Amino acid sequence: EVQVLESGGGLVKPGGSLRLSCAASGFTFSTYSMNWVRQAPGKGLEWVSSISFSSGFKYYTDSVKGRFTISRDNAKNSLYLQMNNLSAEDTAVYYCAREVTSTSDPTAYTPSYFDYWGQGTLVTVSS
Amino acid sequence: SYVLTQPPSVSVAPGQTARITCGGNKIGNINVHWYQQKPGQAPVLVLYDDSDRPSGIPERFSGSNSGNTATLTITRVEAGDEADYYCQVWNNDSEHFVFGTGTKVTVL
Numbered sequence: 001e002v003q004v005l006e007s008g009g010g011l012v013k014p015g016g017s018l019r020l021s022c023a024a025s026g027f028t029f030s031t032y033s034m035n036w037v038r039q040a041p042g043k044g045l046e047w048v049s050s051i052s053f054s055s056g057f058k059y060y061t062d063s064v065k066g067r068f069t070i071s072r073d074n075a076k077n078s079l080y081l082q083m084n085n086l087s088a089e090d091t092a093v094y095y096c097a098r099e100v101t102s103t104s105d106p107t108a109y110t111p112s113y114f115d116y117w118g119q120g121t122l123v124t125v126s127s
Numbered sequence: 128s129y130v131l132t133q134p135p136s137v138s139v140a141p142g143q144t145a146r147i148t149c150g151g152n153k154i155g156n157i158n159v160h161w162y163q164q165k166p167g168q169a170p171v172l173v174l175y176d177d178s179d180r181p182s183g184i185p186e187r188f189s190g191s192n193s194g195n196t197a198t199l200t201i202t203r204v205e206a207g208d209e210a211d212y213y214c215q216v217w218n219n220d221s222e223h224f225v226f227g228t229g230t231k232v233t234v235l
Contacts, residue, residue, distance in 0.1 A: 035224070037170075045162070045170065045213050047224035059222050060215035062128075084156060111217035111224065115181065117169040 002026040002116045004079075004096045009121030016086050020121060022079035022096030030074035033057075033099040035114060037083050038092035038123075046092070049081065050099065054106035063089070086125045093120040129218040131227035137206045138233045147230045149197040149214035157216050159197040161190060165210045173212075174199060201232070209234045 008020040020032070036048040050059045050071040058070055069082040079096055097114035133149040139145040149159060159177050162170040172181050177197065178190040200203045201208055214227035 037226075044211075044229040045164075045215075047215075047226060050224065059224075061223060100175070112158070113172060113175045113215060114162075114170075115172050115175075115215040117171070119169050 001100070004098060004116055004118040006094060006096045006118045006121040008121045009094065010065075011124045011126065012086055013127050014087055014125055016125070017082070017084045018049040018086065018123060020081040020083065020094055020096075020123070022081075022118060024077045024096075024098070025080065027030050027098070029077040031104065032101045033109070033111075034072060034079045035097045035099050035115075036070065036079075037095045037097050037114070038090075039095070039120075040055070040089075043092075048094070050105075050111070052109045053101055056108040083123070086123075088125050091123060091125045093122050095120045128221055129216070129225050131214055131216065131225055133212075133230045136231045136233065138235055139201075140235045141204055141206060142164070143204055145201040145204050145208070145212070145232055147199040147212050147214075147232065149199070149227045150195055151197075151216065151225075152195060154195055154197050154216065155193040157219075158209060159190070159192050160215045161188075161199045162213045162215065163208075163210045166211065167220040172214065188235075204232075204234055206234050208232060 003025045005023045033052045035050045051070045067085045071080045096118040098116040100112045146213045161174040161175045164170040177192040
């Protein structure tokens with residue numbers, strides 16, 4: 001059974017840092033692109049960042065570029081999101097999502113859609 | 128940036144048909160995917176590549192995409208279909224995934 005489980009959320013002060021983790025199981029993690037998607041309280045879904053299976057491609061939404069860093073460790077079946085210089089606008093539930101990946105070419109990235117999601121981890125930025 | 132516009136809400140009686148639109152510039156030229164999110168739960172993929180259903184999604188869910196509008200159609204609506212629905216695309220120009228604004232479907 002495919003599972004992705006986020007952890008690392010919590011309460012942090014403005015300007016602080018947090019590192020989210022996503023543990024994957026039930027599939028060959030190293031062959032899938034992975035994503036972080038967030039949802040502020042009472043708001044819609046917002047894509048945050050993507051990383052290709054080989055880590056050769058990384059993308060960020062504009063509001064987090066330069067502050068957030070996505071990474072993965074295929075040996076540990078884990079996805080990460082390092083979040084620095086956090087502000088109240090980053091308060092949200094952060095979801096880890098598997099992206100359907102149709103290529104095995106590490107020099108290519110073919111973006112698609114998200115077929116499995118974790119239950120999310122809440123990040124609250126407040127003084 | 129690429130914007131996907133959805134109606135904030137759609138109300139439908141049980142057994143009737145709900146249509147949820149997703150408007151975007153020339154959206155008919157790209158693949159659109161749809162997610163259902165019930166309160167307190169993670170999103171679930173209900174349609175991909177405009178009109179394909181993942182396993183386990185009822186045939187009552189269908190989709191179309193042309194011009195500037197993609198549409199998710201739910202026929203024979205049930206109480207369990209009450210949820211928020213989001214469309215999603217990849218925008219090549221910005222190299223960003225984009226979600227629609229979301230539509231709350233209420234079953235009367």
